[in-house]
Amino acid sequence: MSHDHHDERPELTPAQIAAALNPPPGRNGGDLVVETLQxxxxxxxxxxxxxxxxxxFDALRRSSLGYVGLRVENNAGFAADAYGRITGEVAPLLLSxxxxxxxxxxxxxxxxxxxxxxxxISSQIxxxxxxxxxxxxxxxxxxxxxxxxxxxxxxxxxxxxxxxxSAIAAAWESALTAPHGPVWIEIxxxxxxxxxTLPVVTAMDATPREVHARPxxxxxxxxxxxxxxxxxIIAGGGVVRSDAAGKLRALAEKVGAPVVxxxxxxxxxxxxxxxxxxxxxxxxxxxxFLEDADxxxxxxxxxxxxxxxxxxxxxxxxxxxxxxxxxKLESNHPALGIHxxxxxxxxxxxxxxxxRRDPAAAERVAAVLGRVRDRIAGQELTLEQRLVAGIRxxxxxxxxxxxxxxxxxYWAWAAFDARHPNTxxxxxxxxxxxxxxxxxxxxxxxxxxKPVLAVSGDGGAMYSIAELATARQYDLPVTWLxxxxxxxxxxxxYMTDAFGxxxxxxxSRPDFVxxxxxxGVPAVRTNPEALTDDLAKALAQPGPSVVVLPAxxxxxxxxxx
Numbered sequence: 153m154s155h156d157h158h159d160e161r162p163e164l165t166p167a168q169i170a171a172a173l174n175p176p177p178g179r180n181g182g183d184l185v186v187e188t189l190q191x192x193x194x195x196x197x198x199x200x201x202x203x204x205x206x207x208x209f210d211a212l213r214r215s216s217l218g219y220v221g222l223r224v225e226n227n228a229g230f231a232a233d234a235y236g237r238i239t240g241e242v243a244p245l246l247l248s249x250x251x252x253x254x255x256x257x258x259x260x261x262x263x264x265x266x267x268x269x270x271x272x273i274s275s276q277i278x279x280x281x282x283x284x285x286x287x288x289x290x291x292x293x294x295x296x297x298x299x300x301x302x303x304x305x306x307x308x309x310x311x312x313x314x315x316x317x318s319a320i321a322a323a324w325e326s327a328l329t330a331p332h333g334p335v336w337i338e339i340x341x342x343x344x345x346x347x348x349t350l351p352v353v354t355a356m357d358a359t360p361r362e363v364h365a366r367p368x369x370x371x372x373x374x375x376x377x378x379x380x381x382x383x384x385i386i387a388g389g390g391v392v393r394s395d396a397a398g399k400l401r402a403l404a405e406k407v408g409a410p411v412v413x414x415x416x417x418x419x420x421x422x423x424x425x426x427x428x429x430x431x432x433x434x435x436x437x438x439x440x441f442l443e444d445a446d447x448x449x450x451x452x453x454x455x456x457x458x459x460x461x462x463x464x465x466x467x468x469x470x471x472x473x474x475x476x477x478x479x480k481l482e483s484n485h486p487a488l489g490i491h492x493x494x495x496x497x498x499x500x501x502x503x504x505x506x507x508r509r510d511p512a513a514a515e516r517v518a519a520v521l522g523r524v525r526d527r528i529a530g531q532e533l534t535l536e537q538r539l540v541a542g543i544r545x546x547x548x549x550x551x552x553x554x555x556x557x558x559x560x561x562y563w564a565w566a567a568f569d570a571r572h573p574n575t576x577x578x579x580x581x582x583x584x585x586x587x588x589x590x591x592x593x594x595x596x597x598x599x600x601x602k603p604v605l606a607v608s609g610d611g612g613a614m615y616s617i618a619e620l621a622t623a624r625q626y627d628l629p630v631t632w633l634x635x636x637x638x639x640x641x642x643x644x645x646y647m648t649d650a651f652g653x654x655x656x657x658x659x660s661r662p663d664f665v666x667x668x669x670x671x672g673v674p675a676v677r678t679n680p681e682a683l684t685d686d687l688a689k690a691l692a693q694p695g696p697s698v699v700v701l702p703a704x705x706x707x708x709x710x711x712x713x
Contacts, residue, residue, distance in 0.1 A: 202248020207344030229259025250291025265581025390452015586615025
């Protein structure tokens with residue numbers, strides 16, 4: 153693979169040389185951080201200041217970077233995660249040492265699981281305290297980066313000011329090389345605040361490595377698909393992240409292959425397309441159909457727990473797996489494993505396959521969806537289906553939505569029509585609570601022109617209440633739907649099914665309407681009949697809003713037990 157783009161060194165003009173020889177006074181290590189971020193193309197940073205990190209935050213004043221400050225580091229991480237997902241660009245996250253850094257860990261786990269390009273830059277205790285001695289510095293950890301090494305894609309350490317630009321550039325490249333993911337940099341407090349006479353950082357290059365499919369593997373995959381009798385496709389989050397929905401559709405149509413999207417791949421294929429099996433991937437009828445395929449193309453998915461109907465999925469045909477994360481290749485099923493970015497590999501396959509006609513494919517898809525519908529219809533879950541449909545009606549097609557780990561969110565995974573790729577997101581990567589609202593804030597910071605929807609249960613909402621202040625402070629167009637069922641609804645259901653009774657699932661909670669209004673955020677209490685209108689009204693008004701729906705919801709019965 154050619155690396156020529158790295159060899160084009162920019163020539164400096166005489167004026168630039170003069171500027172380099174006479175840098176402006178009053179700069180410090182923090183300035184090198186923000187100058188490098190600007191040079192790499194960052195426009196917005198997320199974070200929360202702390203004593204050791206003040207050098208970076210002071211430097212923000214002298215930069216053109218926009219700053220969105222959240223109230224809890226984990227929420228700042230969720231906001232950066234969503235910004236990275238929505239834009240496909242690196243989302244810088246500025247954190248302080250020790251407790252501040254560690255509080256972001258759950259958000260970085262979600263970013264890693266969902267392949268979101270988050271660039272976490274944390275301060276560290278002063279250089280003199282590094283090395284694991286017990287000096288008693290504020291926020292001291294024996295080895296701070298050890299806490300992050302298992303979570304993020306790569307760890308980068310800075311010990312002097314001159315190392316800052318290179319460390320950030322290396323981390324940036326790592327974050328954006330497929331599969332995208334979070335990366336970690338730490339810089340000691342004294343390095344951030346010490347004055348520097350280094351020239352202003354200008355010419356930065358951090359071009360991500362491209363992950364191309366090997367042509368001999370593409371040839372074999374194309375042969376299998378072209379000659380299949382019953383091909384099928386599972387489209388995962390990698391299709392959405394690599395902006396490959398158009399290529400996926402073209403390939404599916406060319407070989408007549410039905411497509412099911414995983415929960416991470418929502419929107420990767422048109423919901424109403426004749427070949428669309430939609431997202432009913434936790435349904436035995438769908439699982440049976442996929443098992444019956446003689447050639448199954450899996451794109452951008454590792455076929456993990458949810459995508460394999462809780463590991464009950466046992467394909468009988470040949471599996472071809474395209475995956476940018478080499479560690480996920482064949483991790484659950486033997487396959488022709490192709491290590492590649494989804495967009496590139498689909499483009500190669502599209503050229504290599506020969507068209508095949510299968511007039512019966514659409515009929516077989518319709519039959520499966522009919523059986524799924526009948527199964528759900530037999531469970532008296534009209535309220536839940538009505539709510540999903542009502543939200544779809546109220547939400548503009550191009551608006552992003554963010555769903556917490558809550559019963560309505562689990563319904564949406566299977567039943568919500570994400571009408572555009574990269575518009576529906578949840579914390580299903582790692583399954584942590586409290587994702588939806590701070591993530592929606594990050595998406596709104598990326599694009600203020602469209603309203604953003606967040607959906608939480610009352611339990612998950614309590615993780616993020618503080619961020620009502622953030623939404624109000626930055627006047628972000630985020631509407632937060634809180635489904636209030638007085639507890640951890642899904643855990644209540646799990647415990648009742650498993651043990652016959654519950655414990656630790658019932659929650660006392662505030663008056664969410666009054667609480668939102670105390671932050672200066674308009675709020676309304678709704679009911680299932682009024683939800684569509686109330687939600688549409690809230691989404692249409694500028695700035696943040698809250699809609700509270702008291703409702704006791706149930707999940708459809710699983711088919712994997």
